[in-house]
Amino acid sequence: MLTKLAGGRLYDPANGRDGAVGDLFVRDGRIVADPGPGAAPDEVHDLSGRVVMAGAIDIHSHIAGGKVNIARLLMAEEHRAAAITTEEPCGCGVGLATPSTHATGCRYAQMGYTAAFEPAMLPSNARHAHLEMADIPLIDTGGYLVLGNDDLLLELLASGAGEEAVADYVGFMLNATRSLAVKAVNPGGINAFKYNQRRLDVDEAGPFHAITPRRILTALAGAVQRLGIPHPLHLHGFNLGVPGNVEATLDSIAAVDGLRLHLTHVQFHAYGVEGDRKFSSAAARVAEAVNRQPNISVDVGQIMFGQTVTASADTMAQMNNAGLAHPKKWVMMDIECDAGCGVVPFRYRDKAFVNALQWAIGLELFLLIEDPWRIFLTTDHPNGAPFTSYPELIRLLMDRDHRLTRMAELHPALPEHTILGSLTREYSLGEIATMTRAAPARILGLTDRGHLGPGAVADITVYTDRPDRRAMFEKPDLVFKDGRLIVRDGVVVAFLQGRTHVVEPAYDPTIESWMARRFDERMGQRLTHFRIAEEEIRGGNGLVRHACQPGSF
Amino acid sequence: MASDRPTHLIRPVVHRDVVCPFCGLGCDDLTVEEEPPATLAVRSTDCPVARERFSRTPSAEPPRVAGVAVPLAEAVEAAAAVLAAAQAPLVAGLGTDVDGARAALSLAERLGAVVDHALSDGLYRNLAVLQRTGWIATTLAELRNRCDLLLVAGPDPAALHPRLFERWVAPAPAFQTPPSREVVFLCGEPLDATRTALSGIPVTVLPGDPAKIGDAAAALAAALADPSRALGAAGIAPGDIAALAERLRKARYAVVAWAASAFDEPHADLTVERLVRLVRDANRHTRCAGLPLAGHDNVVGVNQVCTWRFGVPLRTSLAGGMPLHDPHRFAWARYADVADAVVWVSTFRPEVPAFSAGQTVIALAPSGTAMAEEPAVFIPVGTPGIDHPAHVFRSDTVVALRARRLIDRGLPDVATVLKAIAAALPQEAPTC
Numbered sequence: 001m002l003t004k005l006a007g008g009r010l011y012d013p014a015n016g017r018d019g020a021v022g023d024l025f026v027r028d029g030r031i032v033a034d035p036g037p038g039a040a041p042d043e044v045h046d047l048s049g050r051v052v053m054a055g056a057i058d059i060h061s062h063i064a065g066g067k068v069n070i071a072r073l074l075m076a077e078e079h080r081a082a083a084i085t086t087e088e089p090c091g092c093g094v095g096l097a098t099p100s101t102h103a104t105g106c107r108y109a110q111m112g113y114t115a116a117f118e119p120a121m122l123p124s125n126a127r128h129a130h131l132e133m134a135d136i137p138l139i140d141t142g143g144y145l146v147l148g149n150d151d152l153l154l155e156l157l158a159s160g161a162g163e164e165a166v167a168d169y170v171g172f173m174l175n176a177t178r179s180l181a182v183k184a185v186n187p188g189g190i191n192a193f194k195y196n197q198r199r200l201d202v203d204e205a206g207p208f209h210a211i212t213p214r215r216i217l218t219a220l221a222g223a224v225q226r227l228g229i230p231h232p233l234h235l236h237g238f239n240l241g242v243p244g245n246v247e248a249t250l251d252s253i254a255a256v257d258g259l260r261l262h263l264t265h266v267q268f269h270a271y272g273v274e275g276d277r278k279f280s281s282a283a284a285r286v287a288e289a290v291n292r293q294p295n296i297s298v299d300v301g302q303i304m305f306g307q308t309v310t311a312s313a314d315t316m317a318q319m320n321n322a323g324l325a326h327p328k329k330w331v332m333m334d335i336e337c338d339a340g341c342g343v344v345p346f347r348y349r350d351k352a353f354v355n356a357l358q359w360a361i362g363l364e365l366f367l368l369i370e371d372p373w374r375i376f377l378t379t380d381h382p383n384g385a386p387f388t389s390y391p392e393l394i395r396l397l398m399d400r401d402h403r404l405t406r407m408a409e410l411h412p413a414l415p416e417h418t419i420l421g422s423l424t425r426e427y428s429l430g431e432i433a434t435m436t437r438a439a440p441a442r443i444l445g446l447t448d449r450g451h452l453g454p455g456a457v458a459d460i461t462v463y464t465d466r467p468d469r470r471a472m473f474e475k476p477d478l479v480f481k482d483g484r485l486i487v488r489d490g491v492v493v494a495f496l497q498g499r500t501h502v503v504e505p506a507y508d509p510t511i512e513s514w515m516a517r518r519f520d521e522r523m524g525q526r527l528t529h530f531r532i533a534e535e536e537i538r539g540g541n542g543l544v545r546h547a548c549q550p551g552s553f
Numbered sequence: 554m555a556s557d558r559p560t561h562l563i564r565p566v567v568h569r570d571v572v573c574p575f576c577g578l579g580c581d582d583l584t585v586e587e588e589p590p591a592t593l594a595v596r597s598t599d600c601p602v603a604r605e606r607f608s609r610t611p612s613a614e615p616p617r618v619a620g621v622a623v624p625l626a627e628a629v630e631a632a633a634a635v636l637a638a639a640q641a642p643l644v645a646g647l648g649t650d651v652d653g654a655r656a657a658l659s660l661a662e663r664l665g666a667v668v669d670h671a672l673s674d675g676l677y678r679n680l681a682v683l684q685r686t687g688w689i690a691t692t693l694a695e696l697r698n699r700c701d702l703l704l705v706a707g708p709d710p711a712a713l714h715p716r717l718f719e720r721w722v723a724p725a726p727a728f729q730t731p732p733s734r735e736v737v738f739l740c741g742e743p744l745d746a747t748r749t750a751l752s753g754i755p756v757t758v759l760p761g762d763p764a765k766i767g768d769a770a771a772a773l774a775a776a777l778a779d780p781s782r783a784l785g786a787a788g789i790a791p792g793d794i795a796a797l798a799e800r801l802r803k804a805r806y807a808v809v810a811w812a813a814s815a816f817d818e819p820h821a822d823l824t825v826e827r828l829v830r831l832v833r834d835a836n837r838h839t840r841c842a843g844l845p846l847a848g849h850d851n852v853v854g855v856n857q858v859c860t861w862r863f864g865v866p867l868r869t870s871l872a873g874g875m876p877l878h879d880p881h882r883f884a885w886a887r888y889a890d891v892a893d894a895v896v897w898v899s900t901f902r903p904e905v906p907a908f909s910a911g912q913t914v915i916a917l918a919p920s921g922t923a924m925a926e927e928p929a930v931f932i933p934v935g936t937p938g939i940d941h942p943a944h945v946f947r948s949d950t951v952v953a954l955r956a957r958r959l960i961d962r963g964l965p966d967v968a969t970v971l972k973a974i975a976a977a978l979p980q981e982a983p984t985c
Contacts, residue, residue, distance in 0.1 A: 069857055074683070074687060076684050083876060085875045094865060094876050131953060193840075196839055331687040332842075334691045334692070336693075522697070528570060
């Protein structure tokens with residue numbers, strides 16, 4: 001079947017198109033070249049005057065896994081209040097900050113997103129995360145594997161293992177858990193928390209294994225490069241939320257010494273200690289470092305005001321925040337000698353100085369970091385805010401007047417602590433398309449996603465160009481997934497299942513005998529059972545493998 | 554279903570590294586011998602749960618409608634006819650794997666039914682506290698590798714989870730220096746098998762009133778703050794409480810473990826809450842974590858699936874096409890009083906409870922299940938991890954395991970049957 005999407009304004013940065021009017025042709029789920037005047041499309045959509053982009057891709061969103069289910073249980077009041085009724089063909093669900101799988105898939109699709117990636121998949125919980133992601137309809141998914149606090153890696157490093165052995169370990173773990181990238185969360189810190197340390201400096205040897213966070217960070221960044229994994233090490237840095245943590249953030253950039261590094265939810269890691277309140281914006285310093293160093297990319301983790309729940313593997317940071325829980329209940333878990341999880345409900349208040357400044361710091365980062373290919377639109381869902389706040393966030397980036405209006409409603413001391421009011425930049429549609437489509441696909445190595453060129457998967461979103469950018473991005477006119485129309489005027493009209501994106505880097509399998517021994521001795525699980533079979537991922541029908549290129553970075 | 558094994562079998566067939574799906578400990582080291590055509594015997598462990606459950610493999614029997622043997626398709630049609638007419642259906646039991654749970658929950662959504670697991674009482678004593686206050690918890694590998702003080706609250710959990718001490722406590726902690734471990738039983742006596750498993754490890758028993766575990770936990774929490782003001786509780790002397798509190802303060806990584814389904818006092822969730830508070834208080838001084846044990850018949854896994862599918866856990870009604878969670882109203886034993894049709898799923902054990910007269914029961918259970926009263930429809934199904942591959946969750950809620958198929962008796966899996974029933978309902982179900 002041939003479908004023609006005729007006459008839309010194409011925002012397709014990967015192919016150099018910035019609003020040029022053109023036709024798209026879709027056959028068998030992919031975009032194809034113009035078949036010529038003789039071809040007779042089976043279906044034609046007249047998109048004259050409409051804005052056309054690839055399906056959006058969320059690079060960092062906690063959508064599945066054990067911590068999300070704990071968060072759902074903790075947010076019982078919200079879930080009772082936010083029920084979704086079954087409406088053909090759509091099923092039921094509940095939740096805002098931690099929606100059910102069904103609601104997650106539907107809400108993403110309704111906003112024009114066709115993929116979202118779970119950025120904190122613990123090795124021991126990977127099978128659960130995959131089972132859960134398979135129940136998220138409509139969108140593609142995948143997971144980043146959390147390493148860097150696992151006792152086996154720390155043991156390996158403590159034994160003096162070289163770069164090759166570390167890369168073999170990482171390579172095995174990515175393959176075994178069907179992951180797309182490597183994530184490090186407060187490297188060394190979660191492990192130290194299990195020994196009752198509530199803080200660990202970057203150059204402080206951790207307990208038991210006596211490895212410094214810096215060593216873990218450089219070892220993992222090096223392994224990612226050695227294996228040729230497209231996505232750089234995805235780092236949840238040190239001292240999350242602590243005033244003055246900008247020093248550790250800049251230190252992390254320095255530590256990798258030119259290797260590629262992705263700093264995630266960098267808003268939470270861009271704090272200074274200036275001023276009466278010993279809490280200040282360090283966004284300009286972070287932005288300056290990012291602008292100067294092309295090996296660094298970031299996503300923001302913007303906070304938006306209201307009730308949410310924070311869910312993180314960083315038990316060390318979450319335990320420190322537990323006293324701020326709203327409502328007053330929280331969960332910490334130490335997990336399987338590989339990481340942990342901390343779930344703390346939280347309400348960001350626009351009249352609270354700290355929260356207002358966090359909001360401003362996030363926006364400063366967006367506006368000061370110049371290259372939209374290296375900064376990504378996230379709220380660290382649900383930590384900064386639910387992903388459903390993206391349309392409002394896009395409006396804040398594209399509309400300076402709206403930004404200033406909103407700013408005037410916040411804590412009165414805010415203006416003297418932020419340069420936000422002086423920043424005149426407004427994102428263009430092309431920059432939004434870059435940040436939410438082309439750049440995520442490129443940095444994850446998804447070569448046939450995030451663009452509208454021939455060969456791309458036909459994940460396509462069509463908008464009416466409205467001056468109110470929130471209204472525009474909240475409710476696309478049409479959303480296609482794999483060439484099928486799934487959303488029309490904000491309503492889900494058809495269901496299909498997404499796919500699971502993975503990498504399968506090559507590694508020396510001799511590491512497996514060491515791993516098998518350690519699993520028998522320590523984990524009480526056979527290595528063969530730890531490894532997730534292809535048939536387990538979406539019933540064996542849904543893996544999308546992306547190429548690794550050792551030595552290319 | 555095609556067999557994935559050679560057709561020319563050498564007797565007996567030995568299956569190694571078998572995953573046991575039954576009690577939630579996730580033991581994956583079993584050796585199971587198969588005497589063709591379909592007799593299984595566990596050879597590698599004396600675990601009574603594994604031995605008994607794996608050995609139950611009677612030959613497949615046909616489905617029955619009103620006691621009369623019929624082909625599967627006919628039983629499916631009969632079940633669909635019953636459910637199409639139901640006003641207040643209950644989909645419960647739910648002793649099944651992840652795929653079975655998905656299919657059962659989808660059917661329940663379609664019917665507007667109430668969903669619950671047969672064994673959720675114990676689970677709910679824990680979940681109630683999680684939902685009210687949260688907690689600090691840990692997992693089995695952390696217990697094994699980091700715990701230097703294990704405090705077992707109440708009856709010995711090994712009665713429900715027989716290999717707990719052998720696999721997760723007897724090995725010395727690998728990630729503590731120096732490796733040391735001791736075990737304290739509070740208001741409960743270790744079983745003989747537990748004493749054997751713990752030989753060589755210091756064990757202290759503080760026998761106390763098992764109905765007052767919560768009081769003992771509260772006294773310990775108070776003594777943590779000020780050892781000089783320790784009070785006796787649950788029949789345990791003040792000096793013993795003070796000494797244990799001091800030991801908790803000095804522990805490097807203490808674990809407080811309990812099996813809530815073994816508590817038999819009323820309002821057992823309040824006992825759990827006291828234990829959870831004790832753990833939280835201990836973290837003012839050191840590291841300490843709780844280990845709530847539950848998990849027979851994949852109750853933990855089914856609850857996980859329900860929570861991600863609907864955003865709320867088990868004991869949820871889907872009437873009106875939306876999830877409404879109420880752990881009191883929608884506990885299966887309570888709701889069964891008003892349900893007019895019951896779909897009871899029990900793939901891990903040959904048991905179906907007796908329901909009131911007037912209720913139409915559709916039972917999906919193993920061959921050879923003895924029933925108090927012949928159900929309207931009985932469909933024999935395979936057991937996960939014996940007749941078909943299956944995902945099940947471990948007790949600590951983190952680790953999901955893939956159990957494989959061992960034999961082929963020609964029994965369908967629950968997911969297949971439930972999907973067929975849903976497809977046979979008058980209107981086609983949503984495709985999602």
